[in-house]
Amino acid sequence: MQKYQTLLRVRHYEMDTLGHVNNAVYQNYLEQAAIEHSEHLGITFDVYRELGGAFVMRRVEIDYLRPSVAGDTLEITTWLQQMRGTRAVRRYEIRKQNQEDLLVTAEALWVWVDVKSMRPRPIPNLLLNKFMQVQHSGVTIS
Numbered sequence: 001m002q003k004y005q006t007l008l009r010v011r012h013y014e015m016d017t018l019g020h021v022n023n024a025v026y027q028n029y030l031e032q033a034a035i036e037h038s039e040h041l042g043i044t045f046d047v048y049r050e051l052g053g054a055f056v057m058r059r060v061e062i063d064y065l066r067p068s069v070a071g072d073t074l075e076i077t078t079w080l081q082q083m084r085g086t087r088a089v090r091r092y093e094i095r096k097q098n099q100e101d102l103l104v105t106a107e108a109l110w111v112w113v114d115v116k117s118m119r120p121r122p123i124p125n126l127l128l129n130k131f132m133q134v135q136h137s138g139v140t141i142s
Helices: 025-040 045-051 125-137
Strands: 004-009 053-064 073-084 087-096 102-114
Touching: 004 025, 025 053, 025 073, 025 087, 025 102, 045 053, 045 125, 073 125
Parallel strands: none
Antiparallel strands: 004 073, 053 102, 073 087, 087 102
């Protein structure tokens, strides 16, 4: 599917004792990129509320390749690798802005749940269509 890219600036309070971005902070970056990607497609929290559901991260696998420090601007690229049934597999790459070297790669399994029962439900067609429309449009998202 088409890739989406966003920029985030690393803040000082996100550092660990070694002066690098704390590993746990990267999960926040991944979630923020996913939210911005959805919003870019017009899938806002209001849409989720109307559908009575939400995506929750069920599993995440992160490979830390190089450090990042306060003041760095990071390019976070994300895309949906697969959407089927209740599940969406989302991939991520994080680099320093305008650099080729990867800092982080990640894969997350997101599950669509009913917000009242917190039980998995099939991803609504509205969402599938929004993401698939982008896939087939040939338009690059940035």
